[in-house]
Amino acid sequence: MAVKAEVKDLLEAGVHFGHLTRKWNPNMAPYIYMERNGIHVINLYKTVAKLEEACEALKKISASGRKILFVATKKQAKDIVAQKISEVNMPYITERWPGGMLTNFVTIRKAVKKMTAIDRMKKDGTFNTLSKKERLQVDRLRAKLEKNLGSISDMTRLPGAIFVVDTMREHIAVKEAQKLNIPVFAMVDTNSDPRPIDFVIPSNDDASRSIEVIMSRVAEAVSDGLAERKSEKAAEKEGKEEKATEAKAETKVAEAPKAEAPKAEAPVEAAPAKEEKPAAAEAPKAEEKKAAPKKEEAPAKEAKKEAPAKAAKAATAEDLTKIEGIGPKAAEALTKAGISTYAALAEAKPDAIKEILTEASSRMAHLDPGSWPKQGKMAAEGKWDALKEWQDNAKGGVE
Structure with missing residues (x-):
């Protein structure tokens, strides 16, 4: 469990220092505490609250299996981001933002595949058949691709969110994410506009200590x-094993009364004919034994009745963000409208989904849900390999 950030730690790192008052953006006024010596001071209590809110959202996205792309090309931040994010195995851009990285993701993936093609040439020996000049050119190309795109070689699909350090410098990345409705997390200084950012973390984005504290959290x-x-995957495996054992136990409970029935009748047949009173006394006992199995069968029937209810509860916990094109906000809007499972999404019409998204937020009006029912059907049927293959070949969830 991560430790919550404290105001004292942020104060020591200089997170509260903003820009000169003449360079401020008026939209940052709610996050500014005061002005001192011509410099704006950021309200660290709001920074802590916003940081915890952003961390909770990032935790949910990473738990869903989606990648988070970190963008920081300024000199103070690139080394820190590369070190911290490589530890958690997430993609990052620290050299230069390639135009169309998100909106033209298919072309970027082709450039990444060039690196694997060059590596394959070196392994199978075709690289050695080239002339000295050609080998030098290929090596330079490989080094250039590795420098700019090496950190995103494992990102086979669009990220679930992006995290930006300095929105003024990375404005192209923010605009591309907005077009594709990808949630944007960002460190926002007093000279930046917080309105395009979904999760604002008001903080000093120029000092390396400030960036290090935020990125660590x-x-x-x-x-x-x-x-x-x-842990969820491990729990799912255990759950399947427990269900199998429970099913076996239920079958044993159901079969047990059938085996005991003939034993209950044995004392009645063995009773002597001359002694009438003892036989009369044994009769109710035999009836009690016959009635006993019915009591034992009752829990088994109740367990069978409870099974569909458990299955219904499990169905409501499906994660719609696994569908290409559905972000956390879109998933929340669909869940509120009653579309909380893959089966419900498969039955929904794209026009109806469009209306739900537009009513929830005007920023989601540009989304194209045409392929969502198709993806929902594949997910409901458990065809995850086919769904992943379709998503890898699709561009932003559109065929």
Whole structure:
């Protein structure tokens, strides 16, 4: 469990220092505490609250199995982000934001595949058949691709969210994420506009100590989400084993009365004919034994009745963010509208889904839910390999 950030730690790291008052953005006014010597001071109590809110959301996204892309190309942040995020095995961009990284993701994936093709050439020996000049050119190309895209080589689909350090510098990344309705988490200074950001963390984005404190807390939240996902998978395996043992126990309970029935009749047949009173006394005992199995059968029937109820509860816990194109906010809107399972999504019409999203927020009006029922059907039928293959070939959830 990650330790909650404290105001004292943020104060020592200089997270409260903003920009000069003449360079401020008026939309940051709610997060500014005061002005001192011509510099704005950020309210650290609000920073702590917003940081915890963002970390909770990041934890849920990482627990769902989606990737979080971290973007920090400024000199003060690149080394810190690369170190912290590589520990939790998440993709990051620290050299240069390649235009169309999200909106033209298919082309970026082709560039990443070039690296694997070059590595394959070196393994099978075709690289050695090239001339010295060609080998030099290929090596330079490989080094350039590794520098710019090496950290995202494992990202085979669009990320579930992006985290940005300095929104002024990474404004292109923010705009691309907005177009695809990908949630944006960001460290926002007093000179930046917080309105395009979904999860604002008001903080100093210029000092390396400030960036390190924030990124440490964020990395902890992501690692907690990954650990939670591992424990859920282990619990699912145990649950399947328990269900199998329970099913065996139920069959034994159901078969037990049939085996005991003939034993209950034995004392009545063995009773002597001359002694009438003892026989009369044994008769009710035999009836009691015959009635006993019915009491034993009752729990088994109740357990069978409870089984569908348990299955219904489990169905409500399905994660709609596994469908390409559905973010946390869209999933929340669909759940509120009654579409909380893959089966319900498969039966829903795209026009009806569009209306639900538009009513929930005007920022989700541009989403195209045309492929969501198709993906929902594959997920409901358990065809996860086919769904992943479709998502890898699709662009932003659109065929």
